Amino acid sequence: MYMVVILLMLVIAWKFYEFFYYRSKKFIDVKNRIQTYISDCNELNEHIEELKGMHLGINQLNYGQANFQDTSRYKYRRRELLNQVYAPNVYNCSRTVCSNAKNQPFKYVCKYFNIKTDEDNLSKFEEMLNNFEAAEQGKVALKREKQNIVDSIAKDIPFLIRTLGKNKLERKLGFTEVDFSTMYFPRYIFKYISSGGNASMQCDVVMDIANLNNFVTYLSEVVKFKKSAAGQRALMTSALRREILQRDGYTCKKCGASIQNEPNLLLEIDHIVPISKGGLTAKSNLQTLCWRCNRRKGSKME
Numbered sequence: 001m002y003m004v005v006i007l008l009m010l011v012i013a014w015k016f017y018e019f020f021y022y023r024s025k026k027f028i029d030v031k032n033r034i035q036t037y038i039s040d041c042n043e044l045n046e047h048i049e050e051l052k053g054m055h056l057g058i059n060q061l062n063y064g065q066a067n068f069q070d071t072s073r074y075k076y077r078r079r080e081l082l083n084q085v086y087a088p089n090v091y092n093c094s095r096t097v098c099s100n101a102k103n104q105p106f107k108y109v110c111k112y113f114n115i116k117t118d119e120d121n122l123s124k125f126e127e128m129l130n131n132f133e134a135a136e137q138g139k140v141a142l143k144r145e146k147q148n149i150v151d152s153i154a155k156d157i158p159f160l161i162r163t164l165g166k167n168k169l170e171r172k173l174g175f176t177e178v179d180f181s182t183m184y185f186p187r188y189i190f191k192y193i194s195s196g197g198n199a200s201m202q203c204d205v206v207m208d209i210a211n212l213n214n215f216v217t218y219l220s221e222v223v224k225f226k227k228s229a230a231g232q233r234a235l236m237t238s239a240l241r242r243e244i245l246q247r248d249g250y251t252c253k254k255c256g257a258s259i260q261n262e263p264n265l266l267l268e269i270d271h272i273v274p275i276s277k278g279g280l281t282a283k284s285n286l287q288t289l290c291w292r293c294n295r296r297k298g299s300k301m302e
């Protein structure tokens, strides 16, 4: 009984301590001092979310909208389902189609999810890969940068606040929450359920970075290119991204920022003449830009 009372008093004391600490001048001074770094992190976080959202519109058909209400009792499921707004592609099919899809996933995804194997879709998937890979690298960069910032003020933050309430500290400093899940990768699902409901089978094709690389290569092999584009065009794969970054010395071609000065800088690959304006994916039309310059360029064009 005494133990419970003591524990309760400790918790209350801790809450009071936190409450007054986060209102103290000392904390507010520290927060103000690093404000620009925090805003930069939050802007990168926003940018990553934009990169992730790019793939909407790949599917040519509009299936209409439906209201969706999740009535499950557990929170973790709700979150997973919420994230599935990116991946609503389920195809209910026969047992044969399901097992064939397992053996030849790309062929069946194109066929049953109405993805035309043409130059247009190839470019879209290449862009998706380019954006998603930047998003994945951005998450790593952001995580490290955030840690650096928190470490840099460690000596000004009381030990208990730093260790017991780390998440709260980050929130109070003004960091927005980073979503590290990979649920945003498009997911194509072939689902078979027998009429009795006893037998079922499911084949998931997840377009993660590795699969997108393979899919882009697959599409490039089945697409019948128009004469003009064939031959002079490279494929925007992870390998090409690495090659361009290396060629440009991991330095932004616009502002000169580089990973020598900013080890956690997110660098992206940009089409100098955009594809929408007739630009090709060719080494001469590709350049390295830091995410800030790339973001500015993107917003100027709209």
Ligand SMILES: [Zn+2]
Residues within 6 Å of the ligand: 252, 253, 254, 255, 256, 257, 289, 290, 291, 292, 293, 294
């Ligand atoms: Zn730049």
